[in-house]
Amino acid sequence: MLRPLLLAFAVLEILAPDRIVARGERLAFENPESGRVRPWTLPLARLEGVAAIWLVRNRETAWPGIKPLFAVLGLPALLQPRAFLNVALATAYENPEDIELKPWVVPFTRALGACYLVVALWPGRTGSPSNARSEP
Numbered sequence: 001m002l003r004p005l006l007l008a009f010a011v012l013e014i015l016a017p018d019r020i021v022a023r024g025e026r027l028a029f030e031n032p033e034s035g036r037v038r039p040w041t042l043p044l045a046r047l048e049g050v051a052a053i054w055l056v057r058n059r060e061t062a063w064p065g066i067k068p069l070f071a072v073l074g075l076p077a078l079l080q081p082r083a084f085l086n087v088a089l090a091t092a093y094e095n096p097e098d099i100e101l102k103p104w105v106v107p108f109t110r111a112l113g114a115c116y117l118v119v120a121l122w123p124g125r126t127g128s129p130s131n132a133r134s135e136p
Contacts, residue, residue: 009049011053017049029100031099070119071117074115085109
């Protein structure tokens with residue numbers, strides 16, 4: 001169930017990253033009209049969609065290499081959510097100092113960081129699905 005949803009969102013992110021970013025701005029910013037995205041923001045959103053499709057299609061082989069990335073992103077988001085958001089906004093926007101976040105964004109960033117750490121530290125399956133099916 002999760003895979004089709006992730007694939008659908010990834011395709012949407014590839015085809016219409018401007019709509020995804022605009023929706024995110026309306027949800028997270030008090031003043032969504034004031035943000036000016038950097039030239040690389042929308043192409044990177046498309047690349048994120050391509051990477052998500054690749055990860056879904058190759059999850060058994062790719063997942064062990066991707067898990068540390070979740071820890072690298074999750075730890076600062078959990079421990080210093082405001083600093084994490086400042087870096088993220090400065091990376092994606094030309095005028096991050098003009099953007100006002102809604103009150104729920106900082107606690108949500110901390111919670112998301114905790115989820116990323118759980119994902120990074122979760123042991124996962126001990127055997128591959130093909131091995132589990134072949135056993136009687």
